[in-house]
Amino acid sequence: MQSETPIFAMILKRLLRLALGDKGYDLPFGSDADRNFLLLLVALMSFLAVLACAGTLSLRAMTERWSTGLENKITIEIRTQSPEGEILSPDSIKLETEKVAGVLDKNPAIQNFRVMDEHEIKRLVAPWIGEDFSFEDIPMPGLIAVELKTASPEALDSLTAIVTGASPAARVDTHREWLQDILRFVKTLQGVALMVALIVAVTTITAISSGVRARMAIYRNQVEILHLIGATDSYIARQFQWHAIIIALLGSLIGTLAGVAVTGLIIVLSGQGSVTLIPEISMSAVNLAAFLSLPLLACVISGTTARFTVLRTLSQMP
């Protein structure tokens, strides 16, 4: 570890000299104890941002999978009760189901459809009412799984009209209602993630800005000397700006790597479970790029904040 520090410091110094045109700092930032606090803060903020980002990406993957999987699929149910309240016999239900299947067969908007048989229906309802039941005891509805070519609202409306025309006991279930509930919930979660990202950004901006102001007070004498011997505001601002950028780069790299590691751990752990409702968070190249762009964003936010703060403070000097 000890042999790594000088190399790391050297690379940083190089970066810095490159950025400042082989000049280094004119202000004594090296002896700055406040730097570690900012470094830790930026690291924590980046860590939080990665988790928020991972959450959002996973939610997006989840909604996409559900929406694309379900939007073309509908279920037609032949209810056990007619609209007039009359209980239908299993035979009549079968008849009504066949009637509906007949109209579906001729409909060009249908990709394919499948009338579910008793076993299938039994398997579907088994988790709720158990496997030991007979169709004679409980009236069971008829179910037809339909896949549409396109799921436009007009196509759905015309299909509903046709199906209910063929059998008044038929009801078209587009899955939309419960899907919409879930989508609404997901949107709320995404809003929360966005809010976390905003809080992270605002906290970073506030911390950098107050850190820069404190430093300007500490180094007021030095800043004044630079100012009086002809340094432009921009020259002085650059010193603080690069200092902030280096801190942001270091802090956010640490935070981002920790965040990616924790996300990776969650992926591994969730892969071991059997909860199929939660889609796997995949670490695709795009997602990884999104995570790795965080340090860049942190540098931009920190550099801009520092520059703006210094220029504003300098404008109060003669």
Place this chain on the structure above:
Amino acid sequence: MIRFDKVGFRYESGPDILSGIDVHIRAGSYHFLTGPSGSGKTSLLSLMYLGHRPTRGNLHMFDHNVGLLPRERLFEIRQRIGIVFQDFRLLEHMSAFDNVALPLRILNRPEKEIRNNVAELLDWVGLGDSKDKLPPTLSGGQQQRIAIARAVIARPKLLLADEPTGNLDDTIGFRLMNLFEQLNRMGTTIVIATHNTHIMEKFGHPRLILAGGKLTLETPTEAPLTGQLKHAV
């Protein structure tokens, strides 16, 4: 070069430090600025290096009215001025070399040129061996020489110095005064605030005498006179 036109100055709501200063310091001239302690010499110099702006009257420098010039453009004037502060005001975390190099770096001069010029000047002021030392490890006299080297390194058009020989023995003091003479011969306008009558007598330049907030001019061969300076050295 510098024209004071009924200039007055005070710190915020304090009493007037300077009032009715009316003087023209021509390009290429050399003046001593003298007067009792607390007479406002440092404040007058501070107006000239734009550490403050006049609270009354007009101050013209390098053909600009500094009261009207936007602050974003004041650096253009500051970059043409070399200052030796009474308390040196060196950057203590920086080596002697880097302190002297600072004005050139601010002017974005090539690093090679900076290295050569700074090394040469440090040798000349007798600090070639101390170039890597930090100011706090050097004596008062050595720090003062660094401050002077920093003030002259960028060949300023105007050199302002506040007691530049205060901490120096006579040999080094005269040597640096000779440097100022050379710079003046090359066209640099010089104003040196000093108490040192010995130096003022030896070099014989006109004296700006500040007392009670008012400025008068005294030339070594003539009787004191007030008002605009017609004398250019």
